[in-house]
Amino acid sequence: MDINKHDNIGYNEIIQSSVNTPLISIIIPTYRRPFKVRKAIISAIQQDTNTNYEIVIVENTSDKSPETEAVIRSCKSDRISYYQNHDNIGMFGNWNRGLRLAKSEWVTILCDDDLIENDFISRATHIIKRTSYRFFCLKNEIFSKEDDLHHIRNNTFKQHVREKNKFHMLLSNQTSTVGNFYKRSIAIALGGFDESLYPSSDYDLYLRYINTEGPYLIDRSKSYGYFRMEGNTSSEIKVQFDFCKKDLILQKKCINNLKINVLKKRLMLSIIKVANRKRLQKLNHQKKSLLFKLELIILSFYTGMINFLYKKKINI
Incomplete structure (x- = not known):
């Protein structure tokens, strides 16, 4: 850049x-x-x-x-x-x-x-x-x-x-x-x-x-x-698809650069991919498979854990 x-x-x-x-x-x-x-x-x-x-x-x-x-x-x-x-x-x-x-x-x-x-x-x-x-x-x-x-x-x-x-x-x-x-x-x-x-x-x-x-x-x-x-x-739909594509590239790059162990990186990459597929399915108006619904439950759990572990209320 x-x-x-x-x-x-x-x-x-x-x-x-x-x-x-x-x-x-x-x-x-x-x-x-x-x-x-x-x-x-x-x-x-x-x-x-x-x-x-x-x-x-x-x-x-x-x-x-x-x-x-x-x-x-x-x-x-x-x-x-x-x-x-x-x-x-x-x-x-x-x-x-x-x-x-x-x-x-x-x-x-x-x-x-x-x-x-x-x-x-x-x-x-x-x-x-x-x-x-x-x-x-x-x-x-x-x-x-x-x-x-x-x-x-x-x-x-x-x-x-x-x-x-x-x-x-x-x-x-x-x-x-x-x-x-x-x-x-x-x-x-x-x-x-x-x-x-x-x-x-x-x-x-x-x-x-x-x-x-x-x-x-x-x-x-x-x-x-x-x-x-x-x-x-x-x-616009085309731009929304571009967002999904570029966001995933950025997220993968950032995760690979994190100083965490390989298993944590793989978990985060899996979660990011599920979140990305959720966005794409919404844009394509596709029905969710049973497996994908299970993945979304895992995504919700992971997101909830992130919010719980790193939640910090600020009074200003």
């Missing part, structure tokens, strides 16, 4: 933020979606916080985008920096560029069709100041249309704040992009997002990050962000 891969493709700085030494950067990668990105930007601006934070918007197209620029300027915030690439450098190439253009210690990525609550930054700041975790996740919910949000907010099941580790992340990607916070310098030192592993490039970085930096925090005390499913390429 090479975070500097697209250095030969330049960019223009259209708007410069006046924020100096921000604690957090909200990075918004965007591509020809001026009206959706407006809602994402407004949710990023309307934060009830005293934290010094910036909003970094990176347009991933060489086409002049007067609509997007007009939308961004209409938001009238001195927190915003707006960049436009000279050429399309791919989804995760653009995420890497956002990492490098940000000025903060901590970063979070907000896709241009997602939304965040107005206590998103204040909660993140609270965790940063009260704990020593270098990676944490704020709970998010899936939605399709804004009309769904009122119902989601009023019907969200509140859970505890918990510490998790690489074994939880190995079972499956325990996080979603919206709500993930991590140190920018560490993500860059690890090489950023590996574009060759699309669409699982973010999962790959999180696995490498947590393997290097140790346990992470998941805050499910309430919903802080919203992941839009409608019109999202990640919901």
Whole structure:
């Protein structure tokens, strides 16, 4: 992987933020979606916080985008920096560029069709100041249309704040992009997002990050962000199959690199394969055989044991 891969493709700085030494950067990668990105930007601006934070918007197209620029300027915030690439450098190439253009210690990525609550930054700041975790996740919910949000907010099941580790992340990607916070310098030192592993490039970085930096925090005390499913390429069947394929490759690689005995590795590999087949059968709408149902029971038992052995409730 090479975070500097697209250095030969330049960019223009259209708007410069006046924020100096921000604690957090909200990075918004965007591509020809001026009206959706407006809602994402407004949710990023309307934060009830005293934290010094910036909003970094990176347009991933060489086409002049007067609509997007007009939308961004209409938001009238001195927190915003707006960049436009000279050429399309791919989804995760653009995420890497956002990492490098940000000025903060901590970063979070907000896709241009997602939304965040107005206590998103204040909660993140609270965790940063009260704990020593270098990676944490704020709970998010899936939605399709804004009309769904009122119902989601009023019907969200509140859970505890918990510490998790690489074994939880190995079972499956325990996080979603919206709500993930991590140190920018560490993500860059690890090489950023590996574009060759699309669409699982973010999962790959999180696995490498947590393997290097140790346990992470998941805050499910309430919903802080919203992941839009409608019109999202990640919901397409072909992409879902690609997720299964690439996730399994990453999981096998990580398990083989673990410093545990061979029998434990074989057990973990078997469990991961069962979990992957479960995902594939769901996508293919296949009926479960009796043997596979038994394997799923074993998977549930193993998952329960992981949660029991490594369960740690955090009060913050």
